[in-house]
Amino acid sequence: MDLAQTLPPGTPLGDALERRPRLLVVDDQPVNVQLLYRVFASDHQVFAATDGLKALEIARQQQPDLILLDVVMPGLDGFEVCQRLQADELTHDIPVIFLTANSDPDSEAHGLDVGAVDFIGKPFNTKVVRARVKTHLTLKRQGDLLRRWVFLDGLTGIANRRHFDERLAIEWARSQRSGAPLSALLIDVDHFKRFNDTHGHQNGDDCVRRVAAALASGLQRPTDLVARYGGEEFVCLLTDTDEYGALHLAELLRQRVHQETQPGVTGAAWPAVTVSIGVGCARLDLMHGADDLLREADHNLYRAKKAGRNSVRAGVA
Structure with a gap:
């Protein structure tokens, strides 16, 4: 049984499950941001950042459901951004998918070590990106429900x-x-x-x-x-x-x-x-x-x- 079906109707958590998923796209190349925006804008709420510091700020303020993160960026690279997301209590449960042109095993292993859930190679296929995002959003939703159920007030549906x-x-x-x-x-x-x-x-x-x-x-x-x-x-x-x-x-x-x-x-x-x-x-x-x-x-x-x-x-x- 879907846990969402057991929530009292009209509760904040139940209402949150009905909203469009929030994606944060982080890439220093505007053309990649624009492409991913076109892929997801019709059925997702899409935020964008072109550097690591802005990405951390948006992640904390907007609490996206998933982050598509470029690895190679000036200033903070994707690995450092992911480490900081993992270290913050408000963002450490947000899944991160790395977008990278470097697909060697050592880079992938390092990315998984710092907390990423998946890698997608550049140039990317939009159908593959959509499929991977859908999979990880489903897993995130299930995890959120289980975590929130522990912290949910049974009568009102808000935090306990x-x-x-x-x-x-x-x-x-x-x-x-x-x-x-x-x-x-x-x-x-x-x-x-x-x-x-x-x-x-x-x-x-x-x-x-x-x-x-x-x-x-x-x-x-x-x-x-x-x-x-x-x-x-x-x-x-x-x-x-x-x-x-x-x-x-x-x-x-x-x-x-x-x-x-x-x-x-x-x-x-x-x-x-x-x-x-x-x-x-x-x-x-x-x-x-x-x-x-x-x-x-x-x-x-x-x-x-x-x-x-x-x-x-x-x-x-």
Whole structure:
């Protein structure tokens, strides 16, 4: 049985499986990029880079499903790019197919050692490229489903607490190394006990699912993560996001949840719900660990509720 068939309909992971696969084409020769774009553009979302550093940036931001990577490039060559992709927690599961005019056994062995899944010789046959890409995308999809199933919340289809905790540790360490901003949002459905008492637990579960879907669809970048934190509480992890950006997104999410849970949208008999949101922003000079980031978000969530709920609070107060 396909694991995708067991996902709750309308969940973020289930919706992600329906989108076009994302390919990143990396080659310093524009003619090769253009050719591969024509081959795949009709049924894939294609990104392109002509150097290794740009390829690493796009891979991290866009999270492609597969990378077609030239070996010989100025600056970072394909082998070095592949090694860096493998070393990054956000990109090490992306399969890499090398495109190369050098097909000697030593080069192929080195490419496999640094993490590539396949080699295609230049000049390449477009039918062969399509067939190889299809095979590795199928394998990637199956692997993603198995990995995500472990980190999936069964009710909502978004990430669970375990996944969030692992990502938080990774992103906190990265933020400490690079000085990049990192923010978190703690989100709680207002008056949820009253909702359950009035409308029943089945409608309560439906409400939690709809709030999760609204939050997931409101995130703006593939590197942002929303997870179910427990009960009717959610958490968002926002990489490379300062307090201003986190506050802005939190307000958009607050509005989106209210809009997406309107009876006219859901068809449900229960009224629209609201959420309160607390913002935490990494302050590396003041915080000793990732728990301090969550404590700040939790403190601001308390402030939002104390202010009357259906609101957002940030800052140190």
